[in-house]
Amino acid sequence: MAEYRVGRYDYPGQLPGLDDELLPSIRETLLRGDYVLGAAVDRFEHAFASYLGARDAVGVNSGTDALILALHALGIGPGDEVITVANTFHASAQAVVRVGATPVLADCGPGDYLIDLEQAEAAITDRTRAVLVVHLFGQSVDMAAVHALAKRHDLLVLEDCAQAIGAYSGGVRVGTTSDAGCWSFAPSKNLAAAGDAGAISLGGADADRLAAVLRRLRHFGQDKQNEHRVVGFNSRLDTLQALVLGHKLPQLDEWTARRVAVAAEYRERLAGLPVSFQDGAGTGEHVYHLFQLRTERRDELLAHLREAGVDAVVRYPHPIHLQEAFAFLGHRRGDFPVAEDLAGTTLCLPLFPSMTADQVSLVCDGVREFFAR
Ligand SMILES: Cc1ncc(COP(=O)(O)O)c(C=O)c1O
Structure with missing residues (x-):
């Protein structure tokens, strides 16, 4: 971005303590070899869940995979419809298609640019399984209204939180009240990894079971090495990225x-x-x-x-x-x-x-x- 007097990002500005803290921990990991699902992943997941006030958080390798794995873990697939918004980044709707379901779109409001919940409600059919709201540009959707809608129609609720880390809705942080909050830590994001990274936060009634399902899904469907209980994915939060994220989170x-x-x-x-x-x-x-x-x-x-x-x-x-x-x-x-x-x-x-x-x-x-x- 050297040609711009005001660029879009400032990566060095987001790396205080680079030489004294982050690089030594990366060096130590590089030499030790704790590369896949290492201790830093577990540490970051705990720190992130506690930052949000969520019950748990499961690290995956991108925000896109967070959406796909969450939809999959919630049992959404072919024949199902998921209501989401026409004004969002491609990945929100892409994930719905990737699990074999159909995205059903609603328009957004002219003031907040977020999903119009009246339109979302009008779009519900007997195939609708979930509503996927997007806290776009950093502004939170009114989650109390989303939950009321979901309760009226017995729907699951997912949040695309990729752009809204730390935002509140109704006094609690987004990604803590629904079936799944899906996070991206791509380099452009407010909390940025040095590459692709993502997570799913869990706060709903079924959080503990879902966390276990997601940890299995992200790791080839196995709980133990070579014992594959379901057909899974390879979508783990990288240990080196977890070190970067854990360093920046405070x-x-x-x-x-x-x-x-x-x-x-x-x-x-x-x-x-x-x-x-x-x-x-x-x-x-x-x-x-x-x-x-x-x-x-x-x-x-x-x-x-x-x-x-x-x-x-x-x-x-x-x-x-x-x-x-x-x-x-x-x-x-x-x-x-x-x-x-x-x-x-x-x-x-x-x-x-x-x-x-x-x-x-x-x-x-x-x-x-x-x-x-
Ligand atoms: C709203 C939204 N959802 C999903 C994603 C996908 O995240 P990722 O790039 O980490 O796959 C992004 C960012 O790219 C995003 O802005």
Whole structure:
């Protein structure tokens, strides 16, 4: 990202204690050979579950696999429908298809950009088994409302928490009240591994049984070496990634606070312009994985910012139902108008914890200059 004056990430900024703590522990592991499901995985799983306030957490090798293994462990498969949202990253809907079930989409709300629960409820059929909500961009879905809906229709609840680590809904952290919270620690995420990594958090009534099922599934379906009880996956959280994540986790809340402060500054300094933002309040607190700015002149503003050295980006330019991969669902333009409108009018301003005051000013000045022309 060297060509940008304000880039998208700052990896060195997320590695305090690199030389004194993290590298020695990686070195020690490299020499010792505890590579697969090593002690660091167990330690991180405990630390992460306790950070969330979840009953347990099971490390897997990506956020995508977290979704797939969770759906699989909950017995969702061919013939089943899972309700999710048109405004999300590909992986949420991809996972449903990967277990052989059908994603049934609902639009999102125009203010919070999150699943519209009235539409979700209207989409329920006698094949619906679960609702998969996505806490998109760092903002939490109202989990009390989701649970009420699920109870009315006897549905399982899964949360795609990939973008919302640390966010609260109704006073508790996301990923702690449903059948499964699915997490990504990909390098772009607020808690980032040095590669692919993910986890499933468990907080529902069946948490202990599900944790055991997931630990078996991620490890070739075996509880003991060479005793394969079910057909499984190879999807383990890597020991080296667990070391990286365990090293960073204690810093996370501080980093989130910094994200929230930068977001507040953006909102304040860009007030009065013909732009709007994703609702920041709600039932919880936004953790600003991505800061969305919405304007009818999105493409022009994007070009202007990039020209000015600001690495702004669009997340996501196409809603799920208009992606070629999901053509088989039979949707067309106009089916989910809010998601479609957001895809054409939003961009993400750079936001990372170590942003300097000068970098924030550069972004704000760039946006202000554009609208002053
Ligand atoms: C909302 C959402 N769900 C799922 C994923 C998949 O995570 P991963 O890239 O770790 O497979 C991501 C990130 O990539 C995401 O942003």
